[in-house]
Amino acid sequence: xxxxxxxxxxxxxxxxxxxxxxxxxxxxxxxxxKLKEFEVGTFQGLAEIHKYLFEDIYYFAxxxxxxxxxxxxxxxxxxxxxxxxxxxxxxxxxxxFDEIIEKYIEMNIAHPFREGNGxxxxxxxxxxxxxxxxxxxxxxxxxxxxxxxxxxxxxxKNIEIKFLLNQALTNKVNDRHVYMKGIDASYNYEGYNVxxxxxxxx
Numbered sequence: 373x374x375x376x377x378x379x380x381x382x383x384x385x386x387x388x389x390x391x392x393x394x395x396x397x398x399x400x401x402x403x404x405x406k407l408k409e410f411e412v413g414t415f416q417g418l419a420e421i422h423k424y425l426f427e428d429i430y431y432f433a434x435x436x437x438x439x440x441x442x443x444x445x446x447x448x449x450x451x452x453x454x455x456x457x458x459x460x461x462x463x464x465x466x467x468x469f470d471e472i473i474e475k476y477i478e479m480n481i482a483h484p485f486r487e488g489n490g491x492x493x494x495x496x497x498x499x500x501x502x503x504x505x506x507x508x509x510x511x512x513x514x515x516x517x518x519x520x521x522x523x524x525x526x527x528x529k530n531i532e533i534k535f536l537l538n539q540a541l542t543n544k545v546n547d548r549h550v551y552m553k554g555i556d557a558s559y560n561y562e563g564y565n566v567x568x569x570x571x572x573x574x
């Protein structure tokens with residue numbers, strides 16, 4: 373269990389509330405055009421996205437993690453080298469699709485936050501794509517299992533993840549439904565219903 377501002381000590385309950393709150397905040401980011409205030413393609417910009425999404429839930433919102441983490445057999449960047457890795461990512465070029473996805477892969481390897489990396493980084497990626505090539509990802513067109521496997525292999529071979537994401541590119545850069553699919557893609561919890569966007573607006 374992660375220490376949280378909500379005083380919740382049940383993982384399923386925390387996951388439900390985290391989903392509800394982050395989706396509401398993601399809608400606000402879009403509707404209030406807050407994303408225009410954030411840096412594009414830097415860790416600072418990513419940290420601002422993360423803080424906005426999670427500041428009502430976790431004390432560490434927007435802050436670089438202080439512990440080593442892994443997922444399955446994959447270990448993310450060591451805390452010892454994390455700050456250096458983030459500085460290098462900031463300097464990576466982002467002028468075309470290949471460069472942008474390579475930068476996205478490196479940020480995924482860094483995994484700078486204790487929780488909520490996927491949601492924040494998908495928004496961050498779409499911000500870069502929108503600025504540089506006037507496209508975003510339609511995450512509804514990507515099979516989640518294929519995506520996770522491709523991301524796991526991406527540090528060694530990135531052609532797979534590039535292919536998946538390239539196939540899902542769309543010019544619907546102002547479509548809120550497309551934007552929110554990057555948030556929906558995070559959720560596969562069993563035992564409760566995923567919150568619908570329209571429910572959160574009432």
